Amino acid sequence: MPTGKSSLPAAILFAGALLLSACDEAPKTENSPPPAPKISVAKPVVKKIIETDVFTGRFEAKEDVELRARVAGYLQEIHFKDGELVEAGDLLFTIDQKQFQAELENAQSSVEVAQSRLDLTKEEFERGQKLRTSGTIAASVQDQRRQEFLAAQAELAGATARLRTAQLNLGYTKIYSPVKGRIGRNLISIGNLVQANSTVLASIVSLDPIYFYFDVDERSYLAYSRLGRNGTRPSGRLTPYEVKIQLTDEDEPKHTGNLDFVNNRIDNATGTMRGRAIVTNTDLFLQPGLFGRISIPGSNEYEGVLVPDQAVGTDQNRRIVFVVGEKNVLTPTVIRPGPRIDGYRVVRTGLKGDETIVVNGLARVRPGMTIDPQVQELPPVAAKD
Structure with missing residues (x-):
């Protein structure tokens, strides 16, 4: 029994020592620094690029024709279905021909009469020439025959011209x-009167190739x-640059064409320069009036530095990226961003391309912060969202 009594105070002393030790270690745990956050970092993509600029515009037909008749008359026939494709030379309308056929026949008769009169006056003139050498007829008579012969020639020429006009009118x-x-x-509609050179019968637009018109702001020009x-x-104006066009329902440009025209003056009202591209449209998918966005080359090919959009932060009116320095300390660097290419943002100034930057989690970082970098490798072309 004495042995049990002596062990109880010893146990109490041991438990107290452990409690005091725990109290001494608690403040040290609270004052220790937290571990550095794990942040995704990578080197920028460096490759040959051509910068592009994007402008809005619309497709227009290369040829847009309003059909009008060149003669007046009543519409007799329509030879097409509304909205169908037509070939050059297809017959579309017929105007009542009876009046024009009668005028043609009358003109043909006039030519025959004029030809007959010309033949007669020619014979008389040639006969007079022979008689005049022998002095059988007076000079005045021969002069009169000559005048009649020349008048008959002119009359035949006039009748022939009227015949050609009648033929043209019938053809029209x-x-x-x-x-x-x-x-x-x-x-x-059939039966209505068509006025010459006035009444619009229908319109035709060509589809292949098709034009795309767009306006470039003065600063870009x-x-x-x-x-x-x-x-x-x-x-x-001298180089038919290849361009790409994106429609309103497309995620990326899918239509290719070539720049073929730049206007000769800035528009005073809008301060823009009109440009035009020509686009092959063999499947006739593109239609006049469609809205689109055109990407045109804004530079020659050069070695560019590209970063993800999520790597670019904002500091008031400046754009910055966080560069990983010595001991994994972050330093903000001001950049001048350019357009998007292959899913990345072009960095025109501020980066050389050999730096390591934060590519994700900008909301968790601040200048001077130490991080635990999680190194990634960016693909040459960013994956689509």
């Missing part, structure tokens, strides 16, 4: 398609002009 009663394309609805003058980017 049939109206053919001047271009290949899609015709709209007929704007006048001046930049292109200076690059052209310096020889770093040839003028669009």
